[in-house]
Amino acid sequence: MRELRTKIKGILSTPSFDKEITVMGWVRTKRASKNVAFIALNDGSTINNLQIVADVEVFGDELIRKITTGASLSVHGKIVESQGAGQACELIASSIEIFGEADPDKYPLQPKKHSLEFLREIAHLRPRTNTFSAIMRVRHALAFAVHQFFNDKGFSYINTPIITASDAEGAGETFKVTNFELENIPKTEEGKIDFKQDFFEKEANLTVSGQLEGELAAMALSEIYTFGPTFRAENSNTTRHLAEFWMIEPEMAFYDLKDNMDIAEEMLKYLVQYTLDHCLDDLLFLEKREKEDEKNKPQNERSELSLTERLQFVLDNEFERITYTEAIQILKNSKPNKKKKFSYLIEEWGADLQSEHERFLVEKHFKKPVILYNYPKEIKAFYMRQNDDDKTVGAMDILFPGIGEIIGGSQREERMAKLAERMSEMNIPADDMWWYLDTRRFGAVPHSGFGLGFERMIQFVTGMGNIRDVIPFPRTPGNCEF
Numbered sequence: 073m074r075e076l077r078t079k080i081k082g083i084l085s086t087p088s089f090d091k092e093i094t095v096m097g098w099v100r101t102k103r104a105s106k107n108v109a110f111i112a113l114n115d116g117s118t119i120n121n122l123q124i125v126a127d128v129e130v131f132g133d134e135l136i137r138k139i140t141t142g143a144s145l146s147v148h149g150k151i152v153e154s155q156g157a158g159q160a161c162e163l164i165a166s167s168i169e170i171f172g173e174a175d176p177d178k179y180p181l182q183p184k185k186h187s188l189e190f191l192r193e194i195a196h197l198r199p200r201t202n203t204f205s206a207i208m209r210v211r212h213a214l215a216f217a218v219h220q221f222f223n224d225k226g227f228s229y230i231n232t233p234i235i236t237a238s239d240a241e242g243a244g245e246t247f248k249v250t251n252f253e254l255e256n257i258p259k260t261e262e263g264k265i266d267f268k269q270d271f272f273e274k275e276a277n278l279t280v281s282g283q284l285e286g287e288l289a290a291m292a293l294s295e296i297y298t299f300g301p302t303f304r305a306e307n308s309n310t311t312r313h314l315a316e317f318w319m320i321e322p323e324m325a326f327y328d329l330k331d332n333m334d335i336a337e338e339m340l341k342y343l344v345q346y347t348l349d350h351c352l353d354d355l356l357f358l359e360k361r362e363k364e365d366e367k368n369k370p371q372n373e374r375s376e377l378s379l380t381e382r383l384q385f386v387l388d389n390e391f392e393r394i395t396y397t398e399a400i401q402i403l404k405n406s407k408p409n410k411k412k413k414f415s416y417l418i419e420e421w422g423a424d425l426q427s428e429h430e431r432f433l434v435e436k437h438f439k440k441p442v443i444l445y446n447y448p449k450e451i452k453a454f455y456m457r458q459n460d461d462d463k464t465v466g467a468m469d470i471l472f473p474g475i476g477e478i479i480g481g482s483q484r485e486e487r488m489a490k491l492a493e494r495m496s497e498m499n500i501p502a503d504d505m506w507w508y509l510d511t512r513r514f515g516a517v518p519h520s521g522f523g524l525g526f527e528r529m530i531q532f533v534t535g536m537g538n539i540r541d542v543i544p545f546p547r548t549p550g551n552c553e554f
């Protein structure tokens with residue numbers, strides 16, 4: 073049996089001096105002189121490395137030479153107060169075992185700054201960098217905090233299906249699921265694809281949202297949430313879109329639109345506070361990284377606030393809540409609209425807002441998170457509750473600085489007649505949706521919910537500019553490696 077391993081995080085936060093311990097991890101750097109080698113070892117439990125001090129004479133040149141960046145080690149020794157600057161304690165090695173060497177001529181990660189673009193090409197190794205290990209720990213903390221938040225409020229976690237036969241958002245961006253032989257797809261007599269012969273005996277796809285099934289559960293358990301992968305075949309090569317992303321979708325019976333906004337704002341603040349409380353080392357590292365990065369940018373592209381200041385700012389301010397109609401007024405009269413600086417000029421009520429408009433409202437006009445509500449029904453999904461004006465629906469989107477839309481949600485149309493009418497206007501086949509409509513036939517109640525894009529939340533908290541850098545293995549048009 074292997075000796076018990078002590079994690080580096082615990083050693084650094086509460087060192088037990090003169091204790092014999094074993095640590096295991098990967099070499100970040102090594103500096104060796106004739107007599108002594110200093111090895112920075114990282115085991116992923118923290119952003120910080122443990123300094124290992126090895127006597128070259130004791131271990132021999134041969135072994136010390138094999139200890140290179142990326143190699144994996146088990147080191148036994150004693151924790152002592154450090155003589156050098158930069159660390160409080162270090163480990164004096166009494167034995168070293170090399171698990172795996174990493175040939176320095178071939179190992180792609182060298183102790184220097186690599187570009188994010190290069191690291192995306194070696195996504196299988198990038199968690200071994202400071203930046204990506206920090207992001208992955210923050211991602212974990214946020215996922216944990218989501219469950220904590222809803223559990224504390226008495227919500228039930230529901231797993232909705234990943235394979236469905238519906239397109240909840242009605243945007244036609246689904247990936248198909250089939251086990252047809254693609255070279256030999258069965259056809260009907262009319263020459264159409266014969267889905268009756270397919271695995272599910274009907275057309276199926278990967279889910280774009282767990283909402284519809286979430287609503288079914290909320291009609292029994294009152295307050296539920298889903299947290300799962302969702303898939304969208306939208307061909308948008310942007311810094312905020314993935315083909316496979318994770319979404320948190322709470323659904324609450326007896327909540328109206330205002331209750332929905334209240335809990336969404338409370339949740340976002342809770343998540344931000346949680347990371348400040350539990351991931352400060354990682355956040356401060358990412359903040360420093362961002363500052364260095366911004367040195368190469370023109371003044372007007374640098375953020376006014378540092379990363380942790382931006383997080384604190386979200387906690388300290390109430391989100392601005394304005395209607396879509398008010399937002400259109402502001403945008404119409406805005407400088408970039410009048411000077412034709414927007415790519416999509418805002419001319420009249422009813423226009424869909426682009427990310428440039430959302431970011432103008434958040435970053436330039438209000439300078440804080442904004443909740444936009446009561447959107448034109450034409451630009452929103454069929455399930456949103458129709459307002460009395462016959463023009464708008466009880467939708468709400470939350471817009472964040474640097475991100476744009478982070479949450480999309482609404483009060484749901486619980487009135488059977490209104491819902492059926494809207495579905496037929498939007499050509500949504502009511503027959504296939506009989507199960508969804510049953511909740512309006514039997515014991516319907518007012519209810520609301522929203523979806524938080526998990527990766528966009530991680531982008532905000534880590535300050536990462538590209539969504540591909542906050543998920544271990546991004547799926548985007550043309551990218552399905554690893």
Ligand code: 4AD
Pocket residue numbers: 240241280281282283304306312313314315317319321322477478479480481482521522523524525526527528
């Ligand atoms: O606004 P969306 O499309 O809303 C829904 O799917 C609703 N069914 C949610 C609900 O009410 N239960 O998506 C919700 C959020 C967006 O605000 C955005 O943060 C994120 O999901 N999102 C994406 N994130 C990454 N890549 C994409 N392609 C995304 N599309 C949406």
Ligand code: MG
Pocket residue numbers: 469477479480
């Ligand atoms: Mg949306």
